[in-house]
Amino acid sequence: MNYGAGPSHLPSYSSSSSDDETFSHYVEQWEEDMKQWEEEDEILARLYVANNKIMAYFAKEEERPKRIGSVPGHLVINRGREEGNSRLYNDYFSDNPTYGANLFRRRFRMQRSLFLRIVDAVREHDNYFVQKVDGVGRLGLSTLQKVTAAFRMLAYGAPADSTDEYVRIGESTVIECLKRFCRAIVEVYGDEYLRSPNTDDVARLLQKGEERGFPGMLGSLDCMHWEWKNCPTAWAGQYSGRHGGPTIILEAVASSDLWIWHAFFGLPGSNNDINVLQASNLFDNLTQGITPPAHYTIQGKNYDVGYYLADGIYPKWPTLVQTISKSEDKKKQYFAMMQEACRKDVERAFGVLQSRFAIIKGPARFWDKRTLHDIMTTCIIMHNMIIEDERDEQEDIIVSTPPSISNVEDIGTNDAERFRQFLTRHKKFKDKEAHFALRNALIEHLWERHGNEVM
Structure with a gap:
């Protein structure tokens, strides 16, 4: 809309015209157009304000944490992660493990010393694998649980939710563990073990x-x-x-x-x-x-x-x-x-x-x-x-x-x-x-x- 030229549909007005009706019609039409312009300006202003509110809402949604705590009707499973971590440690990583070196090599595809070296490197590289305390003072998932869950998916090609029964980790957490574990391995060891021959x-x-x-x-x-x-x-x-x-x-x-x-x-x-x-x-x-x-x-x-x-x-x-x-x-x-x-x-x-x-x-x-x-x-x-x-x-x-x-x-x-x-x-x-x-x-x-x- 051209706000500077005036209405283009109105007849041109000459001061020499003696037709009062034409002049009155011109004035009435001009007043109606001015009123319409004011209404349109008000609509544009309201749209501008509404658009700013919408953009602010989406910006706030992006800043909101992905996990928002307890939700009514949300299924919460008490997996017993502490017991799962204790069982995993006693089975494979204690001084007298239930399953010896041969079974460890078979199930983890490598010697225990190499596996623990990888665990330490990943934990130092990415704080995600450090065991933390939640809001009620309970210990979260251990480094061994997270890395073992990722290894089970890599070694066995198992679906994410299959690790829940033994390692006691939910499906979404296992997928996150796998992605972050792979990225950490690439960043820590890529230059050394994917180099060209020297x-x-x-x-x-x-x-x-x-x-x-x-x-x-x-x-x-x-x-x-x-x-x-x-x-x-x-x-x-x-x-x-x-x-x-x-x-x-x-x-x-x-x-x-x-x-x-x-x-x-x-x-x-x-x-x-x-x-x-x-x-x-x-x-x-x-x-x-x-x-x-x-x-x-x-x-x-x-x-x-x-x-x-x-x-x-x-x-x-x-x-x-x-x-x-x-x-x-x-x-x-x-x-x-x-x-x-x-x-x-x-x-x-x-x-x-x-x-x-x-x-x-x-x-x-x-x-x-x-x-x-x-x-x-x-x-x-x-x-x-x-x-x-x-x-x-x-x-x-x-x-x-x-x-x-x-x-x-x-x-x-x-x-x-x-x-x-x-x-x-x-x-x-x-x-x-x-x-x-x-x-x-x-x-x-x-x-x-x-x-x-x-x-």
Whole structure:
């Protein structure tokens, strides 16, 4: 509405007009319009006040605590959390527990010492896991109860309300415990147990690869699908692939001891392994020139970039060594047999990961993708922690040293030169001819070393 121009529907008035009726009509119409404008201004003012009241109400609702105490008609269950905590402690954590070390290892998937180390770290990181006193002076849920409830869901894939009977925790509290436990594990242990191989790690992996007949091998690469039962309907088509229902993909690299060195999780199940590889950060450090040195020799030729064993769908890069199918050459047949045997490392790692943590073997029942990412990452971190804790004492212990940057050519190089070097490295690790040259060298190396065993 134009408040400054006046009513546009009225006839123009001239002082020379002698028509009194026209002038009177003009004045009456003007007075009516002025009254209408005043009424509209009052309505707008009232709407403005009402809108402010509504906004203030919603702001107050957001500040109001989620749990508001006793509500008439609300069912309150006296679960006996103190008795539940005492029973849990006597069963597994006392000096003379009811269930010994073997049963603890079977039910908690790890040794008790490692479990207690995780409990202490989580309690120090997140105050939510500290046992508190409620308003009437009763002790709340203990740290052991909260962490055990989260472990039962991870290890057994059990629904949240099934922990109520033994641990004595309600369903909503168990879900909250699981989410906060997974976030704490990722924040506390993620940098240490989901790191890329450092200089010491690369040296150990190269030594192990040499012993198995594959000098320069850093591990095996493959993908795993996790079924997403509660995938939002709007996303179902995007996340559904050859597995039928919606799934989320995990790309991983594992070594012979089943340690998972690389984990990239979150792409929809409609993608294939090549799409996942292109989106992941597996070779980011390599293209940036900050990977630890990986020096080895095959057939008298020196190499400085390690490689991963992969199946036939992956691209033919010198950083990926594939098998050979349907060949009449005995050398190539033997190479294919050895490559496929060593490539099973990552598939065995997937199997052990799912057997330890059944929650990622069955369908995912959470709606939020970020929660699923935390759950998957937590399971991988604890999987690596178990491997480190139970590794043979005679093997070399992994040293947590920062990644080496000794092969960075010149930190002071200008941007244009760094970009040119980046393109050179990127082109080099995608060289198809280098891929076939490396694979042929490995074929001859394996045959010279073990060929007499199959003659």
